[in-house]
Each structure stands twice: as structure tokens, then as C-alpha cells.
Amino acid sequence: MTDEKESFNKGIAVRFAPSPTGPFHIGSVRTALYNFLFARKNGGKFLLRIEDTDKERSTKEFEENIFDSLKWLGLDWDDKDHLLRQSERTAVYTQKIHELIEKGAAYISKESEGKNKEVIRFKNPGGKIKFQDLIRGEVEMDVSDLEDFIIARNINEPVYHLTVVVDDMESEITHIIRGEDHISNTPRHILILEALGGSRPIYAHLPLVLAPDRSKLSKRKHGESVSLNFYKNAGYLPEAIINFLAMVGWNPGTDQEIFTINELIKDFDIKKVQKKGGIFNIEKLDWLNREHILKQSKNLQIERLKGEILKTKFKDYEKVGDPEFLDKFLVIILDRIHRWGEVSEILEAGEFDHLFIDKPELNKEIIHWKKSTPEKARENLEKVVQIFNEEKTLEIIWTKIEKLAEERGKGDVLWPLRYALSGREKSPDPFTLIKIKGVKASISSILSAIEKLS
RNA sequence: GGCGCUAUCGUCUAAUGGUUAGGACACAGCCUUCUCAAGGCUGGAAUCGGGGUCCGAUCCCCCGUAGCGUCACCA
Numbered sequence: 001m002t003d004e005k006e007s008f009n010k011g012i013a014v015r016f017a018p019s020p021t022g023p024f025h026i027g028s029v030r031t032a033l034y035n036f037l038f039a040r041k042n043g044g045k046f047l048l049r050i051e052d053t054d055k056e057r058s059t060k061e062f063e064e065n066i067f068d069s070l071k072w073l074g075l076d077w078d079d080k081d082h083l084l085r086q087s088e089r090t091a092v093y094t095q096k097i098h099e100l101i102e103k104g105a106a107y108i109s110k111e112s113e114g115k116n117k118e119v120i121r122f123k124n125p126g127g128k129i130k131f132q133d134l135i136r137g138e139v140e141m142d143v144s145d146l147e148d149f150i151i152a153r154n155i156n157e158p159v160y161h162l163t164v165v166v167d168d169m170e171s172e173i174t175h176i177i178r179g180e181d182h183i184s185n186t187p188r189h190i191l192i193l194e195a196l197g198g199s200r201p202i203y204a205h206l207p208l209v210l211a212p213d214r215s216k217l218s219k220r221k222h223g224e225s226v227s228l229n230f231y232k233n234a235g236y237l238p239e240a241i242i243n244f245l246a247m248v249g250w251n252p253g254t255d256q257e258i259f260t261i262n263e264l265i266k267d268f269d270i271k272k273v274q275k276k277g278g279i280f281n282i283e284k285l286d287w288l289n290r291e292h293i294l295k296q297s298k299n300l301q302i303e304r305l306k307g308e309i310l311k312t313k314f315k316d317y318e319k320v321g322d323p324e325f326l327d328k329f330l331v332i333i334l335d336r337i338h339r340w341g342e343v344s345e346i347l348e349a350g351e352f353d354h355l356f357i358d359k360p361e362l363n364k365e366i367i368h369w370k371k372s373t374p375e376k377a378r379e380n381l382e383k384v385v386q387i388f389n390e391e392k393t394l395e396i397i398w399t400k401i402e403k404l405a406e407e408r409g410k411g412d413v414l415w416p417l418r419y420a421l422s423g424r425e426k427s428p429d430p431f432t433l434i435k436i437k438g439v440k441a442s443i444s445s446i447l448s449a450i451e452k453l454s
Numbered sequence: 455g456g457c458g459c460u461a462u463c464g465u466c467u468a469a470u471g472g473u474u475a476g477g478a479c480a481c482a483g484c485c486u487u488c489u490c491a492a493g494g495c496u497g498g499a500a501u502c503g504g505g506g507u508c509c510g511a512u513c514c515c516c517c518g519u520a521g522c523g524u525c526a527c528c529a
Binding site for chain 2: 150154369
């Protein structure tokens with residue numbers, strides 16, 4: 001244990017200490033991230049601790065969700081064999097409570113109201129507590145109005161304020177990096193810490209991640225969009241979520257916007273963390289996510305694309321298994337999505353039915369270009385079919401169609417062609433369509449358009 | 455309400471005691487173009503208010519104001 005510790009620089013240790021009382025919160029992701037970045041940047045330890053003293057609300061499912069989420073995000077924690085789970089440490093806390101009582105720093109208090117008739121209260125010495133905050137500078141609070149606050153429901157059931165302090169002491173946490181909503185808890189923690197004879201860590205209180213209405217993100221008020229799962233399911237990449245959250249409240253002082261986790265580690269500086277809370281701006285996340293999708297390897301992109309198609313009505317189409325088809329489809333889909341979940345949404349909306357179904361439904365009225373006539377459209381389509389029949393390779397076919405379009409008017413040739421192929425007023429260009437559909441399906445689509453015009 | 459934190463474009467932010475206050479997202483226009491998407495270019499858009507200090511304050515100080523957080527036998 002000692003040897004292991006010495007391999008870490010300056011003995012720096014931070015912790016991320018979530019409660020498994022709900023789905024992993026997006027604000028927690030950022031707290032975890034900043035702790036992680038700080039530890040990795042400074043060669044310290046990044047510890048995980050499960051704060052499940054609230055037996056009523058803590059569940060194993062939510063705990064699993066914490067582990068899974070951190071792994072998915074790539075925020076790997078240290079000392080996995082020594083993970084502290086507060087529900088397993090009551091003996092330690094009980095001993096500390098006894099210690100505090102013996103020292104006269106705490107006492108058993110008879111209650112006239114509340115759940116328990118007897119609780120353990122901390123004997124508040126009053127006065128002012130001053131502490132240094134890495135982000136906010138000096139913070140001073142009068143602790144008198146806290147009165148004798150409760151540190152345990154009974155001798156065997158400690159409350160958060162006590163467990164935090166005991167565990168941070170045990171893990172030798174040097175820097176406590178947590179949300180701003182804990183500022184007002186800090187004097188309490190310092191009081192307990194001093195009574196226990198611990199040495200004071202350095203505090204850093206992060207600004208909050210806010211909802212668009214500038215209030216703290218909460219499940220009650222803002223629904224499922226506060227949980228990490230929501231973003232995972234919507235097809236956001238962990239890289240993008242990390243990149244985005246890192247930039248809410250911090251920036252490197254340069255114009256760089258796109259970061260990998262390693263670049264973040266390299267540039268991270270807790271002193272540059274903002275004091276002001278930042279709004280979770282999903283439009284910027286969307287943009288960043290697209291940038292990160294574009295950075296993925298082609299194999300990964302194809303694999304993901306296929307997975308998304310398998311979620312849709314086209315899951316049984318044989319094209320889904322055709323690597324060549326996927327390859328071509330990928331090109332047009334990458335221009336159109338910000339997150340992978342959009343693939344199935346677009347597909348279900350029918351926007352790309354024509355890529356799976358050879359002959360799309362056509363509306364006679366719009367086969368011809370707006371500025372032209374049905375007669376011209378038919379003539380041109382017939383000429384296109386002729387080209388298809390005369391030539392063999394796609395390149396030559398396309399060169400001839402282009403030439404035809406030059407001669408007879410681009411809109412007059414290309415609009416009917418594109419509409420015949422797609423059955424949609426808005427679609428990728430006809431050449432792309434032909435490549436994806438194949439020559440055979442393309443011809444039959446065009447023929448059915450001609451038929452419709454006859 | 456007490457206590458605390460905060461204050462630069464709509465949003466995330468940069469900057470300095472002296473700048474045309476910079477970038478990104480979003481938005482608008484233009485270009486490209488048969489349509490859409492993508493892409494390129496251009497544009498509009500900010501220092502909360504009032505006092506100081508100073509030759510000069512967005513920046514430093516004070517006072518307001520506003521927003522947020524917190525005031526549990528939750529964490």
C-alpha cells in the first residue's frame with residue numbers, strides 16, 4: 001500500500017463520491033471528470049467512493065449504473081480493490097462517533113420531534129470558519145447559526161457530514177473537488193475534521209451545470225434529460241460528452257474546441273475553472289458530437305450505422321448485411337446526423353425508404369421540375385434510360401447523363417431523375433442515389449416514373 | 455427571509471489598467487447547387503446599474519440590482 005502510494009506524485013488524491021440514489025446525473029459526470037482530469041494531470045489518484053448511507057434510497061442497480069457509466073466514459077478510477085462503500089463501514093463510523101462523544105465534541109441528544117427520539121449532535125463551538133478555495137479564493141462563514149447539527153441518527157447510523165469527513169481522512173484525500181452546492185456544507189465538515197484531528201484538504205467548489213432556465217439541473221424539474229443514460233441512448237459519444245462538459249466551466253485559453261480526453265488531461269488547469277455556473281447547451285453538444293463522430297474510424301462508423309439500422313423497420317432487409325451498401329449509405333448519413341440515434345429516427349420517418357425499396361412511390365405532379373413540364377421530364381427520362389442501355393460502366397453512364405443535363409437543362413434532367421430515384425423532393429443527388437441503389441433498381445425506378453407520365 | 459456564491463454577445467467563453475472587446479455554438483445573408491444535407495464566405499450580436507481610485511476602467515474597491523445555491527434524522 002505504501003509503495004503504491006509513493007508511485008503517485010506528491011501524494012495527491014482526489015475522490016468522486018456519488019450516491020446510488022438515482023440514475024447517473026449529467027452534473028455528476030462533470031464533477032467526476034474534473035476530479036479525473038485533476039488527478040491525471042498531477043499524477044495523483046482518482047478514487048471512487050459509494051455514499052450509500054441512505055438505506056431507503058440507495059440501490060445496487062444505481063450503484064451498477066455508476067460503475068458502468070464511469071467505464072463507458074473512460075473515467076477509470078484507481079485502487080479498485082479498496083473501494084469504500086459507506087454501508088459497509090458502520091463499525092468505523094460508530095467508533096468515530098464514540099471518539100467524538102468522549103472528546104466532548106458530540107453528544108447524544110433527546111429529541112422532541114423527528115424520526116428518532118435520540119440523535120447524535122455535534123457540539124458547535126460557534127465563531128467563523130474561513131477556508132481557501134482553489135476556484136473562489138477565501139470563503140468565510142459564520143457557523144453559529146448552524147447550531148448543534150446532527151451527525152448521526154443513532155450511534156450506528158451516521159449521516160453524510162460525518163462519513164464524508166471520516167472517509168476523506170482515511171483515504172488521505174488532498175483535494176476535495178465537488179459542486180458549488182457543497183460550499184455551505186464545508187464549514188460543518190471542517191468542524192468535524194478538526195474535532196477528529198485531521199488535516200485540512202484543499203477545497204475546490206465547481207460552478208454548477210445549469211438548465212436553460214439557469215436553475216440547477218434536477219430530475220424533478222427537467223426530467224430524463226438530466227441523466228447520462230438519456231444521452232447514451234440518444235447516440236451521443238462518450239468522447240463528445242466529456243469534451244462538452246469539460247468546456248462548461250473551463251477552457252484552455254486557446255481557440256481549440258475539439259479535445260480528446262488525453263488532450264484535456266494535458267491542458268487541464270483547475271485554476272482556470274470558471275466561477276459562474278454554465279448552461280447545458282445541447283446545440284453545442286450536438287455540434288461537438290458530430291465532430292467526434294467524424295473523427296471515429298470508418299469501421300466503427302459502419303458498425304454503429306448497421307446497429308442503428310437494425311433498430312428500424314428495415315432490420316430484415318438483406319441490404320443491411322451488405323458492406324458495400326453500408327459504406328455508401330454512411331457517406332450520405334454522415335452529412336445529416338449529429339448523433340447516432342438520428343439514424344433510426346430519419347429511417348423511421350421514411351426519408352431514405354428509396355434506398356431500401358427499389359421503386360419508390362411517385363406523385364405524378366412533381367416528377368417534372370417546377371419550372372418545366374411533364375412532357376420534357378418524360379423525354380429526358382427516356383434519354384436517360386437509353387444511356388443506361390447503351391453503356392456499361394457507371395462512370396461513363398454518369399458522364400453521359402451530365403452531358404445530357406448540360407444540353408437540355410440541368411433542372412430538366414436532374415430533377416426528374418432524382419425524383420424518380422428517390423420519390424422525394426429533398427434527397428441526395430442522383431449520382432449518389434444510383435450508386436447506392438444499383439443500376440437495375442435505378443432503371444426500374446426511372447421506368448415507373450415514365451409510365452406514370454404516360 | 456438568514457447565510458453564501460456569481461455577473462463579458464441568446465449560449466459556452468477569451469482578453470488587457472489603454473484592443474476596432476477575440477473565438478466557438480446558434481441565428482441571418484450570400485456562394486456552391488436540379489432539391490436537401492455538408493462545405494465556403496460575410497454579417498448582426500456583449501462588458502448589469504451607480505459611485506469611487508486613476509491621465510485612463512470591462513478589468514481594482516464600495517454600494518445597489520439581478521440570478522443561482524443552501525438552510526433535512528438526503529447526499
